[in-house]
Amino acid sequence: xxRVFAAMALAALCIISTCTHHPDPRERARPIVTAQAYPPPRxxxxxxxxxxxxxxxxxxxxGFGGFSAMAWSGDGExxxxxxxxxxxxxxxxxxxxxxxxxxxxxxxGTNTMRKEGRDIEAATSFGGTIWIALEHxxxxxxxxxxxxxxxxVSPPGMADWPANGGPEALVRLSDGSFLVLREGALGSxxxxxxxxxxxxxxxxxxxxxxxxxxxxxxxxxxxDATATPDGRILVLLRKVRLALPIAFETRLALLDPAGxxxxxxxxxxxxxxxPPLPRDNYEGLAVREDGARWQVWLVSDDNNSHFQAxxxxxxxxxxxRLPK
Numbered sequence: 001x002x003r004v005f006a007a008m009a010l011a012a013l014c015i016i017s018t019c020t021h022h023p024d025p026r027e028r029a030r031p032i033v034t035a036q037a038y039p040p041p042r043x044x045x046x047x048x049x050x051x052x053x054x055x056x057x058x059x060x061x062x063g064f065g066g067f068s069a070m071a072w073s074g075d076g077e078x079x080x081x082x083x084x085x086x087x088x089x090x091x092x093x094x095x096x097x098x099x100x101x102x103x104x105x106x107x108x109g110t111n112t113m114r115k116e117g118r119d120i121e122a123a124t125s126f127g128g129t130i131w132i133a134l135e136h137x138x139x140x141x142x143x144x145x146x147x148x149x150x151x152x153v154s155p156p157g158m159a160d161w162p163a164n165g166g167p168e169a170l171v172r173l174s175d176g177s178f179l180v181l182r183e184g185a186l187g188s189x190x191x192x193x194x195x196x197x198x199x200x201x202x203x204x205x206x207x208x209x210x211x212x213x214x215x216x217x218x219x220x221x222x223x224d225a226t227a228t229p230d231g232r233i234l235v236l237l238r239k240v241r242l243a244l245p246i247a248f249e250t251r252l253a254l255l256d257p258a259g260x261x262x263x264x265x266x267x268x269x270x271x272x273x274x275p276p277l278p279r280d281n282y283e284g285l286a287v288r289e290d291g292a293r294w295q296v297w298l299v300s301d302d303n304n305s306h307f308q309a310x311x312x313x314x315x316x317x318x319x320x321r322l323p324k
Contacts, residue, residue, distance in 0.1 A: 031104030033059045033089070035312065037097050041277035048321035049252075049271045052295070053096075054278075057310040061105050063087050065310050067299045068121050069170075069224060070284030074128030074145050081284055081299050082108070082132060086118025088147050091312070108132070109141070109149050121283070122170035122180070122224060131204065133167035133180060140170070140180070142204035151204040157197045157211060158182075168283075169196075169225035171233055173257060178203055179233065181214070181222040191215075194222060198260045212260050216267035220251060224285040229294060230319060232256055235267060236285040236298070245307035249274075250282050252296075254322065268323050273298075280308055293318055 036058070041051035058064075066083040073080050078090045087105040108120065122133035130143045138158040142151040158167060158180070165184035172178050180203070181196040193213040201207035220237035228234050233255040241247040253267040273282065284299035294317040302308040 031061060031102055033057055033061075033064075033091070033101045033103040035099045035101060037099075039276070041275075041313065041315070043271070043315075047271060048318045050316045050318075051277065051313070052316055053314040055312045057312055059103075063105055064089075065302045065304060067310055068283040068301045069123035069132065070286045070297065070299050071123040071125035071130050072286060072288070073125075076288075079286060079297060079299075080123070080125070080130065080147070082120040082123050084119045084121060084135075084301065086120060106147055108143070108147060121166070121168050121183075123284075124170045124172045124178070124226070126172050131170060131172065131178070131202075133170045135166040135168065135183070136163045138166045140167070140203045142202070153204050153206065155197060155199075155203060155209055157209050161195075169222040169235065171225040171227055173227055173233070174231055176201055177257075178207070179212070179225065179257070179260075181225065181235075183221045183223065191218075193217070198257075210260075210263065212263050212265060214255065214265045214267060216253070216269075218269075220249070223283045225255070226285050226287045228254070228287060228319075229289040234285065234287055234294075234296070236282060237267065237269075238282065245305070248279055248281050250279075252317075270317070270322055277313060278309070278311055280311055282311070282313075287317075290316070292320070 035055040038054040040054050043049045063085045066085050067081045068084045069082040071080050081089050086108050088108050119135045120132050121135040124131050128145045132141050138161050139154040141149050144150045161182045167180045168183035169181040178199040193215045194217050196212045197209040198212050199207040199209045220239045222235050223238045224236040226234050235253045235255050237251045237253055239249040250273040251269050252271050253269045259265040280300040282298045283301045286297045287294050296315050298313045300311040302310045
């Protein structure tokens with residue numbers, strides 16, 4: 001009888017063990033990010049652009065990667081990168097060599113089980129406040145200094161933007177206005193313009209918006225934008241070529257907001273981002289003034305692919321050598 005009870009107890013234990021949830025090891029991973037340094041990319045001597053630093057970011061944290069937007073922290077001392085998995089990651093300014101950082105992922109919002117609640121594709125910041133754009137929801141969310149949502153708006157002008165071609169670039173300008181650009185062109189032709197909205201103030205506070213059409217994309221699509229120290233807009237443009245593996249082409253362009261008054265503007269390409277900078281899916285952009293030059297940060301979205309990586313690059317731009 002004792003053997004029977006022992007056998008029954010063992011069987012019950014096996015059933016319990018089988019049904020018990022064993023957490024993914026990544027769920028217990030420490031909030032550690034490794035920044036592995038690579039040789040900085042070099043551009044042509046006559047270029048206005050120069051490479052400074054290049055890092056490959058890795059972490060065992062669950063949900064790490066997929067970085068698709070970037071903004072400054074309130075104190076301006078950290079980069080805040082956002083992912084299309086609905087997470088934020090705060091990074092100190094370039095770590096200078098191989099570095100291990102304590103940088104935990106922070107979930108943004110509560111509706112992250114659904115694509116429309118987590119697909120962060122653009123971000124901009126000012127005075128400790130960050131605004132993010134959700135592509136599938138076609139909405140803009142304002143975050144407080146703790147990265148908690150305090151206002152959400154779905155502008156009528158974005159309502160008909162396609163789920164996978166919605167807001168991809170969001171930038172606050174020095175006069176307090178905002179520009180949001182959708183990813184796709186208005187048509188299938190490479191010469192078709194990119195559509196955007198210009199808000200007269202904070203979109204999350206209900207500011208009105210006017211449509212703008214931007215030409216000169218040449219088949220590229222905007223994936224991020226940021227205000228430059230001289231009052232213009234630096235735009236990250238990307239073209240995807242279907243191949244195995246998928247090939248990405250990336251360029252930087254300038255946009256002058258002076259043309260927004262009549263509802264038009266034009267991209268002016270300043271450089272093509274090509275090897276030795278790794279050819280990858282760059283989607284995040286941030287800039288700040290550094291003496292006579294601009295320092296520009298780029299981050300890539302690995303799309304959870306073995307063929308891609310999460311790159312963080314820092315380059316310098318000489319504004320005196322840019323088109324006026």
